[in-house]
Amino acid sequence: MTAPSFPTGSILGYPRIGRRRELKKAVEAFWAGSITAEELESRAAELRRVTRERLTSLGLGATDSSIPEAFSFYDQVLDAAVTVGAIPTRFESLVAADGTIDLAGYFTIARGEGNNTPAEMTKWFDSNYHYLVPEIGPETRFHLASDRLIREVAEATTSGFRTRPVIVGPVTFLLLSKASEGAPEGYQPLDRLDDLLPVYAELLAALTAVGADWVQLDEPALVSESIEVPRAEVLAATKRAYDALGAAPVRPQIFVAAPYGSLDDALPVLGETPVEAIGLDLVRGSLPTGFRTEKTLVGGVVDGHNIWRGDLSAAFDTLEALRSLSPSVAVTSSTSLFHTPHDVADEPLLDERLKSWLAFADQKVAQIATLATGLAEGRGAIQGELDAASAALADRRVAPGVRDGDVRARAAALTEADFARGDYAERLAAQEAALHLPFLPTTTIGSFPQTGGIRKARAANARGEISENEYIEFLKSEIKSVVELQERIGIDVIVHGEPERNDMVQYFAEHLDGFAVTQNGWVQSYGSRCTRPSILWGDVAREAPITVEWSAYTQSLTDKPVKGMLTGPVTILAWSFVRDDQPLGETANQVALALRDEIEDLEAAGIGIIQVDEPALRELLPLKKADQPAYLDWSVRSFRLATSGVAPKTQIHTHLCYSEFGVVIDAINKLDADVTSIEAARSKMEVVPDIQHSGFARGIGPGVYDIHSPRVPSVEEVTDLIEIALGSIPERQVWINPDCGLKTRGYDETVASLTNVVAATRAVRERVHAH
Ligand SMILES: Nc1nc2c(c(=O)[nH]1)N[C@@H](CNc1ccc(C(=O)N[C@@H](CCC(=O)N[C@@H](CCC(=O)N[C@@H](CCC(=O)O)C(=O)O)C(=O)O)C(=O)O)cc1)CN2
């Protein structure tokens, strides 16, 4: 019997959250104790059933392994960790006698419990998705500890499907892991590869037993040059891993997928292992040269990370060119489709013309089905679809708003002077004279808790149940109470709390030309948290001030300085779906000019401190080293363009979080902000030496407590972190703030935490002044 061939058309993965965020709602209901684990399981099973049926109706085969079995309750990396038994020792009590962990325990690793901190969360390659970092040490005892994936494949088989199980591959799994606490110096998780592989082999055998013909092992770490392990070791591990899995006695055929970029020198290495199919990201990467194989090459020509309908004809050309590398070619998405929303058809309010240019996950599946037909039957069989996509693309090029003469003229007239503020010493003196801040000024990052009440009011306003005026009055009362709270606690620089914002990017997109926003375009960001990335489709311009009235109102309530709050150009791009018809740097400058006008208006309205958040600066850093300098150049320039229009006495802040910043610290310095707040508490101030070594001469606020969990930091803890910062950074530069905004927190823990932060700050002030 010959082995079943790889499906001609397939996808690497599909949104897991559900088209109406069913999974989010079920998971949060389980956390709240309002549904049982059984109920959560049955809702998840229903979601998987609906997904399989949907994918079949969109043109994927029900029984040819083209449908990925890629569900997750929280995160695919956590799933892999739990599958191989890699539970951090501090969670050992959650593990049952038979080595398994139940759903509640699984969520506890993700979210923490009491003094047990959750697994660290970090960005998944260059996306806005966050995974949980596994902790692997010499003590980790790998064993097949979860049969969840096996049961999901069996569930599919039972209902008449033959799906393709997906799991993070062993090399990527270990490369994304960190050494567990107490691991010896020089130890790295990849050292444990040989102990891990038998567990993967056992899993492959079990998947075969429940009917899997193919398994997909995701190895995106192979495309990244931001991995600390030397490349030669990564390649050697790849060879060893896939030689070993290839030799497993009972296994499905192996498909290694490498999304987010080109495999480069890892491709010939995989080519020499026994795996049967290799997936190439041909959206980010280009066609490999000088490589030929008998294995199936699966061309990822449909962009899984963006929402454009794109050039289908060019995608088909690429697939045909791929045929010169292998006699067996198939088509897939460049990445899992979980970065895109479900369905354009769920957006009745979007402009019809714009919609004709878009493809969300379901439209992309249909495109892949089309391309698969083309591969099987020739271009002629799909010429109609190719022509329709080309016509939509041509229409997009000439549509009004895509190119705006005024916006382009303004960008063309920029000179170097528009990208630079004056001398820092002069700025500092002017700011000290204007602001009268105490030593170790305290502030927060901007948002205060987004309560159910705020969300309800916004939803009611959107449905027309409360008037615009009522909504504004409600928001003002929110702001008033947030200001009073900060004054009561004793915070020095006041924020308004951002109650008017559904999201720090979407809010600005709703107020700028060139953007569209969706109603149901939810994409998972981490766990149950989702965002609706905006669609940046045209030239960007600001019609009217956006935040000025809110900030001016806030300033009218207090004698303390109020900090205006904006989102920076890089972050607005990173968390939107951005036009792909011009360089990102050009688009960033358009956003920067709109923000520059907003900043000047804030200044004119008497706002003396303005924060421009750039939490995504590190996220967009290209995975390939050769692409990084150009990125760092345009990203820094766009921030400077936005912020260089103000007088020396106006203090510009920026804020960064959600990443390790060591590699971009020089770029952060070049932003030339007067004050930079940066996430630091979660890593116990690891970033502080980097800041010191980069010669940061301006204000710096390393976060003094982690806002990702409801845990209230003690005064002592915060005091210790402040002292660590003071040990490396000149004391006049130090600011005191949390790691990030408070929008996901509740009020009880927020008040308690900020009170302790102020108490710790006062204690340190006294200690320093006593000297
Ligand atoms: N875009 C973006 N990316 C980011 C971040 C960020 O803040 N924004 N932060 C970092 C971490 N990522 C995060 C991503 C999402 C959330 C988050 O809190 N998301 C919320 C949704 C936020 C939102 O859009 N809220 C809307 C819509 C809320 C909603 O669900 N409304 C209900 C109705 C309201 C009700 O009756 O309760 C509905 O539509 O059904 C609003 O407030 O208006 C969630 O998943 O719950 C937090 C952090 C990195 N990436």
Ligand code: MET
């Ligand atoms: C993810 S960075 C968040 C910054 C924003 N100003 C806030 O406080 O929520």
Ligand SMILES: [Zn+2]
């Ligand atoms: Zn932040």
